Amino acid sequence: MIIDDDLNKAEDMYKENILDHYKNPRNYGDMKTADVEHTEFNALCGDKIRLMLKIEKEVIKDIKFTSQGCAISKSSMSMLSEEIKGKTLLQAKKIVKQDVFKMLNIPISAVRTKCALLPLDLLKNTIKIYENYKEKKQ
Amino acid sequence: MDVKRIREDFPILKREIKGNKLVYLDNAATTQKPSQVINAIKDYYENYNSNIHRGIHKMSEEATIAYEEAHKKVSKFIGSKFEETIFTKGTTESLNLLASILKNKIKRGDEIVLTQMEHHSNIVPWQQLAKEKGAKIKYIEVNSDGTLKTEQFSQIITSKTKIVSAVHMSNVLGTINQIKELGKIAHENKSLFIIDAAQSIPHMTVDVKKINCDFLAFSAHKMLGPTGIGGLYGKKELLEELPPFQTGGDMIRQVTFKEAVWNDLPWKYEAGTPNIAGGIGFGAAIDYLKKIGLENIQEHEEKLIRKTFKTLERINGVEIYGPRINRGAVFSFNIKGIHSHDLASLLDDYGIAVRAGHHCAMPLMQTMNIHSSVRASFYLYNTEEEVEKLAEGLKKASKIFA
Numbered sequence: 001m002i003i004d005d006d007l008n009k010a011e012d013m014y015k016e017n018i019l020d021h022y023k024n025p026r027n028y029g030d031m032k033t034a035d036v037e038h039t040e041f042n043a044l045c046g047d048k049i050r051l052m053l054k055i056e057k058e059v060i061k062d063i064k065f066t067s068q069g070c071a072i073s074k075s076s077m078s079m080l081s082e083e084i085k086g087k088t089l090l091q092a093k094k095i096v097k098q099d100v101f102k103m104l105n106i107p108i109s110a111v112r113t114k115c116a117l118l119p120l121d122l123l124k125n126t127i128k129i130y131e132n133y134k135e136k137k138q
Numbered sequence: 139m140d141v142k143r144i145r146e147d148f149p150i151l152k153r154e155i156k157g158n159k160l161v162y163l164d165n166a167a168t169t170q171k172p173s174q175v176i177n178a179i180k181d182y183y184e185n186y187n188s189n190i191h192r193g194i195h196k197m198s199e200e201a202t203i204a205y206e207e208a209h210k211k212v213s214k215f216i217g218s219k220f221e222e223t224i225f226t227k228g229t230t231e232s233l234n235l236l237a238s239i240l241k242n243k244i245k246r247g248d249e250i251v252l253t254q255m256e257h258h259s260n261i262v263p264w265q266q267l268a269k270e271k272g273a274k275i276k277y278i279e280v281n282s283d284g285t286l287k288t289e290q291f292s293q294i295i296t297s298k299t300k301i302v303s304a305v306h307m308s309n310v311l312g313t314i315n316q317i318k319e320l321g322k323i324a325h326e327n328k329s330l331f332i333i334d335a336a337q338s339i340p341h342m343t344v345d346v347k348k349i350n351c352d353f354l355a356f357s358a359h360k361m362l363g364p365t366g367i368g369g370l371y372g373k374k375e376l377l378e379e380l381p382p383f384q385t386g387g388d389m390i391r392q393v394t395f396k397e398a399v400w401n402d403l404p405w406k407y408e409a410g411t412p413n414i415a416g417g418i419g420f421g422a423a424i425d426y427l428k429k430i431g432l433e434n435i436q437e438h439e440e441k442l443i444r445k446t447f448k449t450l451e452r453i454n455g456v457e458i459y460g461p462r463i464n465r466g467a468v469f470s471f472n473i474k475g476i477h478s479h480d481l482a483s484l485l486d487d488y489g490i491a492v493r494a495g496h497h498c499a500m501p502l503m504q505t506m507n508i509h510s511s512v513r514a515s516f517y518l519y520n521t522e523e524e525v526e527k528l529a530e531g532l533k534k535a536s537k538i539f540a
Contacts, residue, residue, distance in 0.1 A: 006157060
């Protein structure tokens with residue numbers, strides 16, 4: 001099957017906004033007082049993101065991440081971190097794939113979808129881990 | 139060697155990607171196929187498609203002869219006896235087959251020696267075997283220039299070692315390992331010696347008797363042949379003594395309700411209807427490589443290696459991994475500040491096909507302290523002009539990230 005998408009250029013992915021978030025990722029770095037910390041990998045390429053959350057009364061008070069990833073995964077994580085800071089866990093859990101694509105606002109090819117969505121998967125799993133831990137404690 | 143004429147044998151090289159002529163530099167993943175191979179497969183399906191080793195009819199006889207001829211070509215190509223070369227699905231299956239049939243040779247406390255530059259397919263089957271038997275895996279380390287620490291050969295391989303399995307040419311760094319030395323030390327310690335030749339056989343003469351390995355695994359699709367077929371060489375006395383891998387049809391001589399007698403080699407290790415079309419295609423690939431001559435291919439690739447070093451090293455921020463000499467035309471590299479995935483995506487815009495990521499060698503990447511790399515790998519149909527196109531593409535991509 002030959003895919004006829006010659007007009008889709010990778011160049012179009014690397015908009016100024018994306019490159020800005022890649023070079024100056026927001027909320028990047030360590031957090032010593034995190035309530036929960038979790039790391040996810042993209043098994044396909046070895047990309048790795050570590051997410052740390054500070055949670056008070058169901059609200060994401062602070063968020064930090066470190067990563068070894070491409071421009072798409074890093075900018076996606078950076079934008080997502082801005083989006084959820086100050087939100088409740090419930091609000092964060094409601095974010096879906098389409099929201100991430102809208103946020104990035106670039107054409108994402110099929111092979112790069114995993115890069116774009118790794119941060120969202122990571123966020124969901126981190127919250128899950130936090131909630132499981134709290135449940136056990138109670 | 140007339141590269142222009144060779145290119146005409148490969149229909150796919152006429153393809154355009156996003157308005158650019160295809161520059162195919164992902165040969166370490168899989169190579170393209172010449173018309174001669176495609177036509178051999180087509181000819182089988184269109185003119186004499188039948189099962190082998192059983193039919194009395196004319197077409198079955200033709201298919202049997204063609205499939206056995208392919209076996210002869212492949213076994214001769216690596217310098218083995220006819221009985222010593224088995225067709226498998228490819229290198230991965232060959233190595234899994236070995237880990238399976240050698241199981242009973244391994245006891246608790248035994249050691250299996252690998253190198254740090256193995257492909258996952260030459261690590262995971264042994265890890266599974268070691269786990270099951272309580273054996274231990276030891277790794278020969280890699281120097282910062284991407285060569286093996288040869289001084290460790292005799293330190294790590296001891297009388298406890300039962301299996302030494304190593305890659306001939308690294309799929310990441312291009313390093314060609316000193317396997318003769320390694321094999322000598324393995325045999326001095328009464329260990330079996332296995333070679334993963336997936337990356338070397340397509341590019342250089344590999345003679346199993348000269349290497350003196352006990353087993354050697356390889357794939358057809360990395361040497362102009364079809365996917366889903368490959369080979370495993372094994373010394374005759376070992377293959378005769380070891381148990382079968384899979385059982386069923388074609389691998390037996392006689393079956394009663396109680397027991398079975400195994401077929402002669404190599405058929406003892408080819409249970410069920412094999413990949414007949416694939417085997418015939420593999421034979422055609424060997425014919426093609428022999429016609430061009432491995433020495434000519436090697437000489438051509440030496441030129442491409444020199445050109446690649448010269449051209450890529452001029453680009454700002456490029457770091458190439460692996461040795462400068464005793465290497466194949468496989469280049470892993472990074473450009474500072476740009477992730478390999480982003481580079482590969484942008485190169486695709488210009489019709490250049492490369493690989494990005496960890497190349498199924500995560501432990502090696504860890505050792506080299508890199509997370510991923512771009513890999514450009516060349517073959518007989520690649521040109522010096524294509525090296526320049528790669529460099530141009532990298533420069534354009536760098537500008538976007540500047």
